[in-house]
Amino acid sequence: MHAWPASEVPALPGQGRDLRIHDTATGGLVTSDPGPVARIYVCGITPYDATHIGHAATYNAFDLVQRVWLDTKRQVHYVQNVTDVDDPLLERAERDGVDWTALAERETALFREDMTALRMLPPRQYIGAVEAIPDIVPLVERLRELGATYEIEGDIYFSVESDPHFGQVSNLDAAAMRLLSAERGGDPDRPGKKNPVDPMLWMAAREGEPSWDGGSLGRGRPGWHIECVAIALDHLGMGFDVQGGGSDLVFPHHEMGASHAQVLTGEFPMAKAYVHAGMVALHGEKMSKSKGNLVFVSRLRRDGVDPAAIRLALLAHHYRADWEWTDQVLQDAVTRLDHWRAAVSRPDGPPAEALVEEIREALANDLDAPAALAAVDRWTVLQEESGGTDTGAPGVVSRAVDALLGVAL
Template sequence: MRAWTPVAIPRLEVSGPEVRLHDTATGERREVTPESGPARLYVCGITPYDATHLGHAATYVGFDLLNRAWRNAGHAVTYVQNVTDVDDPLLERATEVGVDWQELAQRETELFGQDMAALRVLPPEVYLGAVESIPLVIELVRRLEETGSVYRVDDDLYFSVTADPAFGELSGWTRDQMLAVVGDRGGDPDRPGKKDPLDCVLWRAERPGEPAWDSPYGRGRPGWHVECTAIALEHLGTAFDVQAGGSDLVFPHHEMCAAEAQVAVPGQPFARTYAHAGMVGFDGEKMSKSRGNLVFVSALRNSDVDPMAIRLALLRHHYRADWEWTDDELLGAVDTLAEWRGALSLGAGAPAAPVVPAVLDALADDLDAPRAVAAVQAWVDATLGHDGPADTSDPHAAATVHQLLDAALGLAL
């Protein structure tokens, strides 16, 4: 599977500081400097049964800031992302709308890539679908079998979560908290024959009318969690720098991924840091297909909304915050971009030297985009004279700030 086309990032004359990121597992902010070689990042991808909504966009724009902050600190980055291009929600949606599931997956994956390109999200170096990853999943299941952590229920294979002594440490959830949500998040806690209600499926045997592939365990398809585990282990190894995604993936998805990996490769953590983006709401509820309150990036783009205004609206909220989208969010971003472009068009402006480290420092401090945006706005205010006489003392200011906006914030103005 091919990702969207990469964009050139301006090279700044000033290096950014090392990045510190909030770690979900410890609740602490920690430095995520790679120990050697490139920084290694895995961000869980979409299940392509519907177009990219603003909740998705907020997550991928948020972790695009991490990718850029690492690069501005002088590190190469290996970024891996999956696409869950076969799973129950996709198959259910295809049946609902009367479309072949493969056609639906391909169409929505392509639309997602177009949305990400429009928002200037840097593409992953490895972009792999669940179908493509089936050989990796089979190999991982074989390794887990050798540890005794795999068992059958009818013709399905399950993973015993108790095989990982650290299970639960990532989320910090109690067993009762886990049981309260696992059934609504892809699990099947009430299935007879399971050793533990929390155990997750590794290989789902073929059902009538569903796609299936050959394997040593019979025809079937991968479970949800094992797909990401197998892809990450193959392309990033263990103890990679950051696993990221929306906060709704903390449990069960990321907890299960970590458990499977840590049983398959004992003595090594799956990831060194776990980072999670907040949820975006609309009309008083988290955006979700079931609630019918989705705002689609493609719909905004098709109505001639500047994608940079969408990105700026997202950047005005810290990536870990839960917040609610309104039309005023977008209108305010459109007005702000017009003002920023006006300041940049002058060429000369207020001294750019202070704003460069202010933006880079903010983003290195747990991806604090709102503080970075405020630093740019302060430069615009000084340049346009909002709080006193206009300052155009730096003849190269606009060029410097223009590069900074693109390299650090992904705003091409």
């Protein structure tokens, strides 16, 4: 599966700062100190509907992570998956009377278009769950050999008790885990389970549903969590720098994925930092496909909204915050974009070197994009009120905003 084309990232003078970022597992800021190549895995979409603003906010956060690392002169090895076979996709395809593979291909293509328009840097590997099945099967077989699995009517489950570190990503109690498992694709009430939150590794073939040859596992399809583990371990290995996604993935997805990987390898932790973006609401409720209260990036683009304004609307909120999309949020972003573009279109302006450092410091401080935007706003006000004599300043600002914030002026 191919990703989307990369937009050019302008080179800036000097060097960026090391990223300090909030780690869900420890509950505090950690300083990311990758080697020459920073490694990041971000969980991708289940392609049964178009990219909504909540998706865009999540991928924007991890695009900023990449940009901060690139500014420190590191390379970035970014991997993202596509869950192109799962119950929600199959259910949507059946509801709409379409082939599930065609639905997945169509929505994945639209996602690529949205990411390109928003200038999100693409992953080096963009891997679908279906194409990862040959890598998933041996991992499930290995977990079985290690005594970390059991079967119920042909379905193979992972025993969370096999990982001594289970629970150290989310730090939730058993009651909260059980509740979230039920809400987020688990089956805690199924008879025969050793622990209600034990996740499925391999689902035995069901009539009328897609299935694949699983060798000794029998025909079936993989569970959700083992999919990402196979892809991450294959391309990044253990101990990669950041595992990313929305806050709704903390449990069970990232908790379970970490346990799968830790039992498989005998190493801890799977990722040095677990980083999660907040949720975006509409009309007082979390924006989600199941509720249907969505604002689609593609629809905004069709309505003539500049993708740079969409990106500025996302950047106006701290990535970890829960916030609400409104018409005013978008209008504020459009107004800001107009002011910024007018400011950098002038032949000269106030010196910009200090501004570049302010943006760098804000982003290095747990991706504080609102503070970075405020710094550019202050420079813009100076430009509007009194101008300046530095003929290179507008170009420096334009390149810095593009390189560090992903906004093309």
